[in-house]
Amino acid sequence: MSGTIAEFDLIRRYFAVHAPQHPYNPLGIGDDCALLNVPAGYQLAVTTDTMVENVHFFADVDPESLGHKLLAVNLSDLAAMGAEPFAVTLALTLPATDESWLQAFSRGFMALARQYGVDLVGGDTTSGPLTLSVQAMGVVPEGRALLRSGAQAGDAVYVTGQLGNAGLGLKIKQGYDCNRPDLALQCFNKPQPRIEQGLALRGIANACIDISDGLAADLGHILEQSGVGARLQWERLPLSAQVQEYVERSNDWRMPLTAGDDYELCFTVPADFAGQLPGGSIQVGTIEAEPGLRVERAGVTEIFEAKGYEHFS
Amino acid sequence: MSGTIAEFDLIRRYFAVHAPQHPYNPLGIGDDCALLNVPAGYQLAVTTDTMVENVHFFADVDPESLGHKLLAVNLSDLAAMGAEPFAVTLALTLPATDESWLQAFSRGFMALARQYGVDLVGGDTTSGPLTLSVQAMGVVPEGRALLRSGAQAGDAVYVTGQLGNAGLGLKIKQGYDCNRPDLALQCFNKPQPRIEQGLALRGIANACIDISDGLAADLGHILEQSGVGARLQWERLPLSAQVQEYVERSNDWRMPLTAGDDYELCFTVPADFAGQLPGGSIQVGTIEAEPGLRVERAGVTEIFEAKGYEHFS
Numbered sequence: 001m002s003g004t005i006a007e008f009d010l011i012r013r014y015f016a017v018h019a020p021q022h023p024y025n026p027l028g029i030g031d032d033c034a035l036l037n038v039p040a041g042y043q044l045a046v047t048t049d050t051m052v053e054n055v056h057f058f059a060d061v062d063p064e065s066l067g068h069k070l071l072a073v074n075l076s077d078l079a080a081m082g083a084e085p086f087a088v089t090l091a092l093t094l095p096a097t098d099e100s101w102l103q104a105f106s107r108g109f110m111a112l113a114r115q116y117g118v119d120l121v122g123g124d125t126t127s128g129p130l131t132l133s134v135q136a137m138g139v140v141p142e143g144r145a146l147l148r149s150g151a152q153a154g155d156a157v158y159v160t161g162q163l164g165n166a167g168l169g170l171k172i173k174q175g176y177d178c179n180r181p182d183l184a185l186q187c188f189n190k191p192q193p194r195i196e197q198g199l200a201l202r203g204i205a206n207a208c209i210d211i212s213d214g215l216a217a218d219l220g221h222i223l224e225q226s227g228v229g230a231r232l233q234w235e236r237l238p239l240s241a242q243v244q245e246y247v248e249r250s251n252d253w254r255m256p257l258t259a260g261d262d263y264e265l266c267f268t269v270p271a272d273f274a275g276q277l278p279g280g281s282i283q284v285g286t287i288e289a290e291p292g293l294r295v296e297r298a299g300v301t302e303i304f305e306a307k308g309y310e311h312f313s
Numbered sequence: 314m315s316g317t318i319a320e321f322d323l324i325r326r327y328f329a330v331h332a333p334q335h336p337y338n339p340l341g342i343g344d345d346c347a348l349l350n351v352p353a354g355y356q357l358a359v360t361t362d363t364m365v366e367n368v369h370f371f372a373d374v375d376p377e378s379l380g381h382k383l384l385a386v387n388l389s390d391l392a393a394m395g396a397e398p399f400a401v402t403l404a405l406t407l408p409a410t411d412e413s414w415l416q417a418f419s420r421g422f423m424a425l426a427r428q429y430g431v432d433l434v435g436g437d438t439t440s441g442p443l444t445l446s447v448q449a450m451g452v453v454p455e456g457r458a459l460l461r462s463g464a465q466a467g468d469a470v471y472v473t474g475q476l477g478n479a480g481l482g483l484k485i486k487q488g489y490d491c492n493r494p495d496l497a498l499q500c501f502n503k504p505q506p507r508i509e510q511g512l513a514l515r516g517i518a519n520a521c522i523d524i525s526d527g528l529a530a531d532l533g534h535i536l537e538q539s540g541v542g543a544r545l546q547w548e549r550l551p552l553s554a555q556v557q558e559y560v561e562r563s564n565d566w567r568m569p570l571t572a573g574d575d576y577e578l579c580f581t582v583p584a585d586f587a588g589q590l591p592g593g594s595i596q597v598g599t600i601e602a603e604p605g606l607r608v609e610r611a612g613v614t615e616i617f618e619a620k621g622y623e624h625f626s
Contacts, residue, residue: 026356030538031461032393032522033358035453038351043339045346046434048448050404052441080345091363091404091446121359128365129442133404135361140348148344209345225343 010097010125014106015090020119022086024139027121034121036087042139045083049073053130058173063101065189066132067108072193073212074136075116076263079198080210082146083138085116090123091133108190116195146201146208146267151226155206155268155287160197160280162187163215164243167259171246180242191263197278201267204276208267214258215284216304219266220293232257232285232304234297253297257304323410323438327419328403333432335399337452340434347434349400355452358396362386366443371486376414378502379445380421385506386525387449388429389576392511393523395459396451398429403436404446421503429508459514459521459580464539466602468519468581471594473510475500476528477556480572484559493555504576510591514580517589521580527571528597529617532579533606545570545598545617547610566610570617 019028027035038044051070053059071088078085090109094102113120118136169188172181194210201208207222215232223229237256239247247253268287269277288294293304332341340348351357364383366372384401391398403422407415426433431449482501485494507523514521520535528545536542550569552560560566581600582590601607606617 027458027460032390033360033396033451033458035394035458036351036357036359037455038349038357040353044349044351044357046349046400046402046448046450047346048402048404048435048437048446050406050437050439050444050446052406052439052444055439055441077345081348083346087359089359089361089448091361093363093365093444122361124361124363124446126363126365126368128368128444131363131365131406131441131444131446133361133363133437133444133446135359135402135448137359138346142350145340145346145348147340 014102015110015120020121022117022119024086025119025121029120029122034087034089036121036137038139041142043142043145045078045081045138045140045145046135047074047077048133048135049077050131050133062189063104064108067105068112068190070132070134071109071112072191072263074134075193075195076191076210076212078136078138079194080146080208080265081140082144082198082202082208083140084199085118085136085138085195087119087121087137088113089135090120092123092125093128093131094125095127095130141202144202146198146205148207148209148222149225151207151222151228151268151287152270153228153287153289155270156274156283157219157230157232157266157268157285157287158277158281158283159211159215159238159264159266160194160278161264162238162240163262163264164256164259165240166191166261167255168243168246170259170261178242178246183240184242188261191261193263194265197265200278204273205267205269208265211262211264211266213260215266216257216293222266222268223291223293229288229291229293230285231288231294231296234295236282236284238282257295327415328423328433333434335430335432337399338432338434342433342435347400347402349434349450351452354455356455356458358391358394358451358453358458359448360387360390361446361448362390363444363446375502376417377421380418381425381503383445383447384422384425385504385576387447388506388508389504389523389525391449391451392507393459393521393578394453395457395511395515395521396453397512398431398449398451398508400432400434400450401426402448403433405436405438406441406444407438408440408443454515457515459511459518461520461522461535462538464520464535464541464581464600465583466541466600468583468600469587469596470532470543470545470579470581470598470600471590471596472524472528472551472577472579473507473591473593474575474577475551475553475556476575476577477569477572478553479504479574480568481556481559483572483574491555491559496553497555501574504574506576507578510578513591517586518580518582521578524575524577524579526573528579529570529606535579535581536604536606542601542604542606543598544601544607544609547608549595549597551595570608
């Protein structure tokens with residue numbers, strides 16, 4: 001953190017940075033590094049995600065939503081580990097200092113940060129093409145992080161919330177005519193990280209991931225890293241009325257499995273724990289010993305190619 | 314860390330990521346988050362710096378040097394805190410997958426990482442304009458981090474290494490004719506973070522910063538955050554023969570004080586500790602109670618405007 005005066009001013013002015021609030025953050029912004037206190041018996045979970053104009057968001061995006069979403073996608077990775085967030089750093093590359101843009105962007109970012117008691121502890125601002133990179137940090141009791149590698153044959157596969165709303169939101173942005181677009185656009189623009197659900201799954205889930213690239217691709221990571229397979233029942237997928245209508249009109253039944261940006265959690269649990277799951281969890285299938293992803297739909301089983309959104313593919 | 318297959322492949326292929334080596338990194342790359350063990354009695358120091366094409370480096374930069382420098386500028390911030398590095402994350406935004414570029418870039422990055430026993434624990438790859446962001450993490454015994462805010466009137470002001478070599482390297486890149494350009498270009502392209510010196514200064518230095526924006530600007534941060542001033546003796550500045558020659562030819566005596574990219578440490582110490590400093594430390598001045606930066610040169614004292622490189626200024 002090179003920390004020129006101008007950087008400080010920019011960050012102070014738009015991100016309303018005062019003394020950090022969380023007891024794990026003993027030092028304010030503005031030194032060479034942030035200092036973090038990780039209490040004994042805990043591990044630090046660290047994640048980073050970058051968003052680039054015209055790749056991850058449209059140039060005409062509402063900057064307040066963008067600030068929210070940039071932080072949300074990072075907090076979502078902490079949720080998927082069962083970690084409790086407390087600190088973030090922000091690397092902002094901006095083509096120019098646009099006051100109203102920065103004001104709205106920081107409003108969205110900081111509102112979500114406050115909601116989860118997360119401090120902005122450091123960052124870097126540079127000029128260049130609009131690129132936004134966050135690193136989020138949280139704590140998890142030692143040995144209790146939710147990994148991708150722990151799924152066992154016989155586990156039930158669950159998801160939180162609904163699938164495909166953000167994918168429908170993208171289609172609406174691209175011209176799809178939906179007569180009740182609000183929910184889908186809200187999910188696409190301002191996803192909610194499932195922090196509470198991730199915390200509630202500690203000691204319960206054998207494996208967990210957040211659904212950023214579509215259920216098929218992200219469950220595919222669990223299957224690959226756990227050395228197992230899965231069978232999903234398409235009819236169990238939690239779909240909004242708008243997504244159901246989209247599927248009926250388009251016959252694009254794969255969309256709720258392949259569309260990205262939902263930021264729900266997908267997790268696997270032994271049958272014993274079915275009664276202890278966070279509210280809103282829906283079972284969508286089962287882990288099987290045989291590798292691969294099988295989707296039952298209308299009485300037919302399809303071998304599913306686990307492909308979501310991939311960069312450079 | 315969304316972690317698509319393609320991302321894994323890219324990172325695995327070019328960054329030779331195996332199991333992490335450092336005992337503080339219990340989990341390999343490839344889950345939603347990295348997990349870090351911070352031992353009891355230590356704090357985690359965290360820093361982030363971004364480099365953007367045509368802002369921080371030329372488009373024709375040698376990618377191996379770039380990989381080295383990107384990591385070096387981040388490790389330099391840890392050095393300035395007296396922290397011992399052990400983990401980094403890397404957010405790569407690339408316009409395309411250029412195999413030879415990535416190979417050379419990762420060679421430079423990973424060679425420096427191995428030199429300091431640092432593991433690459435996570436990252437994110439996206440497509441877009443070339444933007445490189447690193448977050449580096451290290452540990453420091455609780456309460457012993459070197460802050461910018463601890464300088465006291467009467468402290469001696471020291472620097473490690475030499476000043477202005479990187480600045481001269483930039484001038485050579487811009488056309489300045491130097492008959493022995495190697496040292497300056499080496500300092501500009503492949504700066505060495507002063508990790509060992511930072512560790513040796515724990516319990517000795519009252520304040521410390523790394524010189525990324527020029528001694529005047531960076532010492533200025535110490536002065537501002539410590540509520541003090543300083544007097545420097547220009548004739549004491551450790552300059553290479555090439556920089557001395559540049560100053561004589563150009564009469565640009567401010568260059569060694571204002572040019573960025575040296576990544577030496579500037580620190581202040583009480584007189585008692587003069588015998589315990591890391592080798593190569595040179596006293597360049599003294600902290601004074603009166604705010605402001607005064608530079609004595611050829612018997613004249615000039616009030617120095619503490620200005621280095623600033624973004625958005």
